[in-house]
Amino acid sequence: MSGAATGPLTGSGARLRRGAVSLQSISKSFGAQNVLKQISLDIASGEFLTILGPSGCGKSTLLRIIAGLETQDWGTVSIDGQVVDHLRPAARIIAMVFQSYALYPHLSVLDNISMPLRLSRLNMLQRLPGARYLHPGTRRAEGEIKEAARAVAGILRIEELLARKPRQLSGGQKQRVALGRAMVREPRVFLMDEPLSNLDAELRVHMRAEIAQLHRRLATTFIYVTHDQAEAMTMSDRIVVMMEGTALQVAPPKEIYENPNDLSVARFVGSPAINVLPGTIESDGSIDVLGARLRLRTTLPAGARVDIAARPHVLSATAHTDAPTVTGRVVHVENLGADIFVHVGVEGAPAPVVMRHDPALALTPSLGDQLTMVLPPARVLVFDDRGRRVSASSDASVEQHAHV
Amino acid sequence: MSRDASQPVTGVAGVPSRRHGHRAVAAVLAGPALVLIVLFLIGPLACVALLSLTDYQLGAATLNYVGGKNYAEMFSDRVFQKSLTNTLLYVAITVPGSVLLGLGAALLIEADRGLRTFYRAIYFLPVMATLIAMSIVWEFMLHPQFGIVNQLVKALGLSRIDWLQNQSVVLFTLCGIGIWQSLGFNMVLFMAGLTSIPKDLYEAAAVDGANSAIDRFRLVTWPMLGPVTLFVVVITAIRSFQVFDTVQVLTKGGPNKASEVLLYTMYSEGFEFFRSGYASAVTVVFLVFVLALSALKVFVLDKRVHYA
Numbered sequence: 001m002s003g004a005a006t007g008p009l010t011g012s013g014a015r016l017r018r019g020a021v022s023l024q025s026i027s028k029s030f031g032a033q034n035v036l037k038q039i040s041l042d043i044a045s046g047e048f049l050t051i052l053g054p055s056g057c058g059k060s061t062l063l064r065i066i067a068g069l070e071t072q073d074w075g076t077v078s079i080d081g082q083v084v085d086h087l088r089p090a091a092r093i094i095a096m097v098f099q100s101y102a103l104y105p106h107l108s109v110l111d112n113i114s115m116p117l118r119l120s121r122l123n124m125l126q127r128l129p130g131a132r133y134l135h136p137g138t139r140r141a142e143g144e145i146k147e148a149a150r151a152v153a154g155i156l157r158i159e160e161l162l163a164r165k166p167r168q169l170s171g172g173q174k175q176r177v178a179l180g181r182a183m184v185r186e187p188r189v190f191l192m193d194e195p196l197s198n199l200d201a202e203l204r205v206h207m208r209a210e211i212a213q214l215h216r217r218l219a220t221t222f223i224y225v226t227h228d229q230a231e232a233m234t235m236s237d238r239i240v241v242m243m244e245g246t247a248l249q250v251a252p253p254k255e256i257y258e259n260p261n262d263l264s265v266a267r268f269v270g271s272p273a274i275n276v277l278p279g280t281i282e283s284d285g286s287i288d289v290l291g292a293r294l295r296l297r298t299t300l301p302a303g304a305r306v307d308i309a310a311r312p313h314v315l316s317a318t319a320h321t322d323a324p325t326v327t328g329r330v331v332h333v334e335n336l337g338a339d340i341f342v343h344v345g346v347e348g349a350p351a352p353v354v355m356r357h358d359p360a361l362a363l364t365p366s367l368g369d370q371l372t373m374v375l376p377p378a379r380v381l382v383f384d385d386r387g388r389r390v391s392a393s394s395d396a397s398v399e400q401h402a403h404v
Numbered sequence: 405m406s407r408d409a410s411q412p413v414t415g416v417a418g419v420p421s422r423r424h425g426h427r428a429v430a431a432v433l434a435g436p437a438l439v440l441i442v443l444f445l446i447g448p449l450a451c452v453a454l455l456s457l458t459d460y461q462l463g464a465a466t467l468n469y470v471g472g473k474n475y476a477e478m479f480s481d482r483v484f485q486k487s488l489t490n491t492l493l494y495v496a497i498t499v500p501g502s503v504l505l506g507l508g509a510a511l512l513i514e515a516d517r518g519l520r521t522f523y524r525a526i527y528f529l530p531v532m533a534t535l536i537a538m539s540i541v542w543e544f545m546l547h548p549q550f551g552i553v554n555q556l557v558k559a560l561g562l563s564r565i566d567w568l569q570n571q572s573v574v575l576f577t578l579c580g581i582g583i584w585q586s587l588g589f590n591m592v593l594f595m596a597g598l599t600s601i602p603k604d605l606y607e608a609a610a611v612d613g614a615n616s617a618i619d620r621f622r623l624v625t626w627p628m629l630g631p632v633t634l635f636v637v638v639i640t641a642i643r644s645f646q647v648f649d650t651v652q653v654l655t656k657g658g659p660n661k662a663s664e665v666l667l668y669t670m671y672s673e674g675f676e677f678f679r680s681g682y683a684s685a686v687t688v689v690f691l692v693f694v695l696a697l698s699a700l701k702v703f704v705l706d707k708r709v710h711y712a
Binding site for chain 2: 067068069088089090094095096098099100102103104105106107115116119120124127181185
């Protein structure tokens with residue numbers, strides 16, 4: 001630990017670049033269950049990386065392995081080039097924010113925030129009650145610790161809560177205290193395990209912005225675990241999508257959304273969910289989707305079964321007949337004000353196809369209407385029968401051939 | 405139920421009689437418990453308090469009001485003074501002994517889950533066993549010549565101790581048996597308290613740098629056990645004030661009143677000398693201690709140890 005002079009207030013510019021985390025083939029199983037399968041990941045210094053996945057996918061276990069609260073069966077964790085597998089959590093100079101906040105209920109907010117510094121700067125004798133009255137050095141050190149804790153409380157705007165006990169705080173305030181306790185020892189890496197999931201919806205949106213701001217201000221590495229795609233999409237530099245112990249894709253949010261490399265990723269990210277329609281590769285290489293013919297070229301052989309995925313906003317209603325279309329009857333209309341989502345029951349589709357409709361357009365489809373939607377070939381995603389993304393390019397020759 | 409009754413009654417019906425209806429239901433539902441409490445708790449207590457102001461003798465046809473005479477006699481009585489001091493000393497030794505050892509046993513058993521149920525059963529056995537019967541077993545074990553305790557003492561090369569007949573030892577012997585008896589109960593309560601501590605807190609402590617067992621204990625275990633500890637201390641104290649079985653079986657208050665305790669004084673005055681009035685006065689003193697302990701728990705300490 002450096003002295004009190006380098007508080008969180010010193011700003012990000014002067015700080016050494018640190019907090020690069022590297023995971024090499026991390027594996028972990030609980031009994032017969034493989035929770036993590038060969039996860040390798042490089043997290044840059046100062047990056048905001050989100051581990052996104054459904055519950056039980058192993059994302060929390062991975063975070064706990066980085067923290068040192070859990071031991072991996074295989075693989076190494078290094079921070080700033082140094083292998084930390086043998087180090088205790090505290091010695092890794094990381095901080096963790098827990099879903100339950102895990103504040104010490106018998107200590108005031110000030111004491112909660114001070115605790116990491118008390119534990120690292122004072123020895124066991126100095127921490128005994130009353131030690132400050134007997135030993136001037138302890139008194140001075142405690143003064144510095146309180147100063148640092150107050151500075152952190154200032155950043156989080158919780159100075160007026162310092163004397164309170166955790167039970168007297170609201171969920172959002174507890175959240176801030178937990179962040180303060182994490183910040184105070186200037187960790188190399190912040191680890192956050194679903195920190196917002198105990199807050200109500202409105203506060204969650206607010207804290208999302210605050211955490212993102214905090215990240216910009218501290219310029220420290222954040223590793224953030226969540227099952228909420230909105231949190232992942234709004235805060236992260238990069239997202240790791242995890243499913244069943246495997247990291248399916250590591251990419252910036254935009255890339256994850258627009259260019260998923262796996263059908264599970266495509267399905268998990270985006271709301272409403274992406275539309276998935278069954279298709280078959282025709283003998284001429286084009287793809288047949290419920291009667292619509294997409295002139296796309298893939299590497300798959302004729303007859304192969306594929307899944308075609310299209311986000312609700314790439315579909316549009318049309319009377320134009322040249323383009324490939326699917327037709328069905330409107331079964332449900334969701335008007336969200338800025339968007340209208342039209343659910344269309346298409347024969348052969350496993351679920352109603354959801355199309356975004358711009359409320360600015362004159363005609364809003366209503367229940368029971370017959371609706372024809374364009375599947376723009378350039379904007380649909382093709383996945384093979386194992387859910388892997390298949391590159392597909394519009395092919396002029398196929399188009400020529402079809403028009404003959 | 406009484407909450408419902410106190411809430412303003414509104415609605416379509418708006419009949420004020422509904423409130424009366426609630427009150428009647430409340431009275432009917434609370435009635436039986438109230439009657440029982442008065443009949444079996446408050447009534448007898450009041451009787452004892454009144455009796456302590458009389459010269460009533462067990463079986464006598466008449467009784468006279470004597471005011472504070474019983475109390476005056478009691479506080480000047482050497483036997484009662486000895487009895488009170490002995491009881492307080494017994495509580496002062498047994499409570500910390502059985503609470504700390506119970507906590508220690510609980511921590512050790514929870515630290516390693518292997519054989520957990522086995523150890524828990526072993527430590528809990530004395531609680532399940534009838535203390536009268538166990539006292540007889542102890543009598544054998546503490547026999548000055550042939551008892552296993554003195555055999556052990558001898559094997560260690562020390563001189564034998566007359567555990568129950570030596571005036572300066574006997575009370576501590578009883579304390580030892582008291583600790584042995586209540587340790588298991590406290591241990592089970594502490595084990596329940598330990599399992600209810602959120603694991604997150606230990607993990608937060610590990611991340612914050614609480615590396616040693618002492619740090620973790622001071623930062624998490626001990627504060628989180630606060631409510632359980634308070635309960636255990638108060639319960640053990642009340643039970644220690646009630647020490648009787650071992651005294652009755654092993655020492656009868658002797659030798660030379662060295663193990664005379666409050667309940668034994670009460671018993672011998674009331675049922676051996678038939679001085680019910682005087683025994684009632686002793687009972688009142690005993691009750692004052694127990695009530696004071698309960699009041700201390702409810703009004704002072706509860707506020708300091710409950711965080712959630």
